[in-house]
Amino acid sequence: MLISLLRSALLLPRRLLPGVSGYIAAEKKKVVDKMQSGGTSSKNNRRAELPTIGLGEEVIKDLETLKAKDVDWQGKCSGTVYIAGSESEGHFELINKAYSMFSHTNPLHQDVFKSVANMEAEVVAMTAALLGSKEKSSGGQICGNMTSGGTESILLAVKTSRDYMRSKKGITKPEMIIAESAHSAYDKAAAYFNIKVRRVPVNKEFLADVKGFKRCINGNTIMMVGSAPGFPHGLIDPIEELGELASRYDICLHVDLCLGGFVLPFARKLGYPIPPFDFSVKGVTSISSDVHKYGLAPKGTSVVLYRNHEIRKHQFVAVTEWTGGLYISPTIAGSRPGGLIAGAWAAMMSLGLNGYLDSTSRIMEVSKKIQRGIEEIPGLFVIGKPDMTVVAFGSDVVDIFEVNDIMSSKGWHLNALQRPNSLHICVTLQHTTVYNEFLKDLQDSVNTVKANPGPISGGMAPIYGAAGKMPDRGTVRELLVEFMDSSC
Numbered sequence: 001m002l003i004s005l006l007r008s009a010l011l012l013p014r015r016l017l018p019g020v021s022g023y024i025a026a027e028k029k030k031v032v033d034k035m036q037s038g039g040t041s042s043k044n045n046r047r048a049e050l051p052t053i054g055l056g057e058e059v060i061k062d063l064e065t066l067k068a069k070d071v072d073w074q075g076k077c078s079g080t081v082y083i084a085g086s087e088s089e090g091h092f093e094l095i096n097k098a099y100s101m102f103s104h105t106n107p108l109h110q111d112v113f114k115s116v117a118n119m120e121a122e123v124v125a126m127t128a129a130l131l132g133s134k135e136k137s138s139g140g141q142i143c144g145n146m147t148s149g150g151t152e153s154i155l156l157a158v159k160t161s162r163d164y165m166r167s168k169k170g171i172t173k174p175e176m177i178i179a180e181s182a183h184s185a186y187d188k189a190a191a192y193f194n195i196k197v198r199r200v201p202v203n204k205e206f207l208a209d210v211k212g213f214k215r216c217i218n219g220n221t222i223m224m225v226g227s228a229p230g231f232p233h234g235l236i237d238p239i240e241e242l243g244e245l246a247s248r249y250d251i252c253l254h255v256d257l258c259l260g261g262f263v264l265p266f267a268r269k270l271g272y273p274i275p276p277f278d279f280s281v282k283g284v285t286s287i288s289s290d291v292h293k294y295g296l297a298p299k300g301t302s303v304v305l306y307r308n309h310e311i312r313k314h315q316f317v318a319v320t321e322w323t324g325g326l327y328i329s330p331t332i333a334g335s336r337p338g339g340l341i342a343g344a345w346a347a348m349m350s351l352g353l354n355g356y357l358d359s360t361s362r363i364m365e366v367s368k369k370i371q372r373g374i375e376e377i378p379g380l381f382v383i384g385k386p387d388m389t390v391v392a393f394g395s396d397v398v399d400i401f402e403v404n405d406i407m408s409s410k411g412w413h414l415n416a417l418q419r420p421n422s423l424h425i426c427v428t429l430q431h432t433t434v435y436n437e438f439l440k441d442l443q444d445s446v447n448t449v450k451a452n453p454g455p456i457s458g459g460m461a462p463i464y465g466a467a468g469k470m471p472d473r474g475t476v477r478e479l480l481v482e483f484m485d486s487s488c
C-alpha cells in the first residue's frame with residue numbers, strides 16, 4: 001500500500017505541483033523509517049557524552065556485552081567474513097596478534113618504523129607476483145602500494161589514470177567507461193575526481209560488452225574497467241579483448257581484482273579454467289586486489305598495482321609550500337595503521353602458497369556444490385556461468401526478494417541485486433560446513449513463497465521491488481541519502 005502510494009506519487013511532475021512535494025516528503029520519511037526499522041531503538045540508547053569517571057578496565061566488559069548483541073554471523077553471511085572459524089582461534093588469533101604487536105606503528109614515519117615499511121613493500125611485491133609481475137610480458141616494472149581497502153585502491157587507480165592521461169594526452173574533461181556490473185567505488189571515484197562515468201549495460205552473458213565499450217570511446221576517455229570477477233554475479237569480464245581495445249586507443253585499463261586477486265591465481269593452479277586477467281595481458285595499466293577479502297588478512301588492507309613507475313608517479317601528491325615542511329604521501333590517508341600492514345603480512349606469510357591453494361580448493365568446491373544445488377531448485381536460475389566463488393540467482397516464478405526475506409528470517413544475510421532482480425551468495429571458508437543447510441533453507445524459502453506469495457511483515461521485498469522499478473532514479477538516490485543521514 002505504502003509502496004504503491006509512493007510509486008504513484010513519484011510519477012507526478014512534482015516540481016509543478018506545490019502540494020505534492022510535502023506529500024512525497026512524508027511518504028519518503030515512511031520508507032526511510034521502514035528501512036531503518038530496528039536501528040532506531042539502539043539509537044535512543046546511544047551515549048552522547050564521555051563518562052564523567054572513566055571506566056578503566058571495566059570497559060572491556062562493556063565491549064563484551066556490545067559484541068554479544070551482534071547477530072550470529074558464523075557461516076550465515078554472503079562474503080563479510082572470509083576467514084574460517086571464530087575470531088578467537090586459529091588464523092584469526094594469529095592476525096590479531098600480529099596487529100596488536102604493531103598497532104602503535106605508522107608507516108608515515110618510515111624513519112622510525114622500518115619494520116612496517118618493509119612489510120608493506122613485501123605485501124605489495126608478493127601480491128604483484130601473483131598477478132603477473134614475474135611474467136616477461138608484464139614489462140618487469142610492476143609497482144604499487146597498500147591501501148585501506150578495495151575502494152581506496154580503486155580511487156587511487158582512477159585518480160592516477162586521470163592524471164596520467166592528462167599529462168600524456170592533455171585530457172581535461174575526463175570520462176571513464178565501466179560495465180553496469182562494475183563496483184560502486186567507480187562512481188565514488190568519479191564523484192570525487194570530477195570524471196564522467198559511462199556505465200554500459202552488460203551483454204547476454206552478463207559480461208562487459210566490448211562493442212558497447214568501444215562505442216563510448218572518444219577523445220576524453222581516460223580509462224576502461226574490467227572486473228575479474230564483478231561483485232554482483234562473480235563473472236570475469238573479457239580482459240584480453242578490453243586490453244586490446246585499450247592498447248588500440250592508448251587509454252588506461254584497470255582490472256578490478258578486489259574479489260578475485262587472492263582466488264584466481266590459485267584456482268588456475270588447481271586446474272580451473274580461468275581466462276587471462278592480470279598484467280600478462282597487454283593493455284592492463286592497473287589492478288586492485290583486496291588482501292582483506294580472500295587474502296584472509298584483517299579488514300582495512302588492499303593493494304593497488306601499476307604497470308610501471310611512470311604511471312604510478314601520478315598517484316603521489318607532493319606538497320612544497322607548507323610551513324610543516326616538504327611533504328609527500330603515497331596514498332589517500334596520511335597516518336596509516338602499521339598494525340594492519342603487519343596483519344596482512346602475517347596472513348600471507350603464515351598461509352603461503354600451499355595455504356591459499358588449500359583454502360581456494362575448499363571454497364571452489366563448495367561454490368560448485370552451491371551452484372548445482374541452486375540449479376536443482378525448481379523456479380530458480382543461476383545468472384551466467386560463475387567463474388569463481390560468487391553464485392547469483394533469480395527466479396521467473398517467485399519474487400526473489402520475498403525469498404530473501406524468508407532467508408533473512410532464518411538468519412541468512414544474502415546480497416540483493418537488481419537488473420535482473422536476484423540474490424547472491426559470496427562463498428567463504430565460513431560456508432564449507434553449512435552449505436547443505438543453506439541449500440535446504442533456500443529450497444524451503446522458495447516453497448514458502450510459492451505457497452504464500454506476497455510480502456511478509458517487516459520484509460524488505462516491497463522496497464527493493466519498488467526501488468528497482470521507479471523510473472525516477474533521482475528520487476531513489478534521495479531516499480538512500482535520507483536513509484544514511486537519518487541513521488545517526
Ligand SMILES: *Cc1c(COP(=O)(O)O)cnc(C)c1O
Nearest residue numbers: 149150151183230231256258259
Ligand atoms: C569488495 C569489492 C570492491 C570494494 O572493496 P572494499 O574493500 O569494500 O572497499 C570493489 N570491487 C569488487 C569487485 C569488490 O568485490
Ligand SMILES: *[C@@H]1O[C@H](CO)[C@@H](O)[C@H](O)[C@H]1NC(C)=O
Nearest residue numbers: 117120121124144145146330
Ligand atoms: C608506496 O610507494 C612509494 C614509492 O615506492 C614508497 O615510498 C612507499 O613506501 C610505498 N608505500 C607502500 C605502502 O608500499
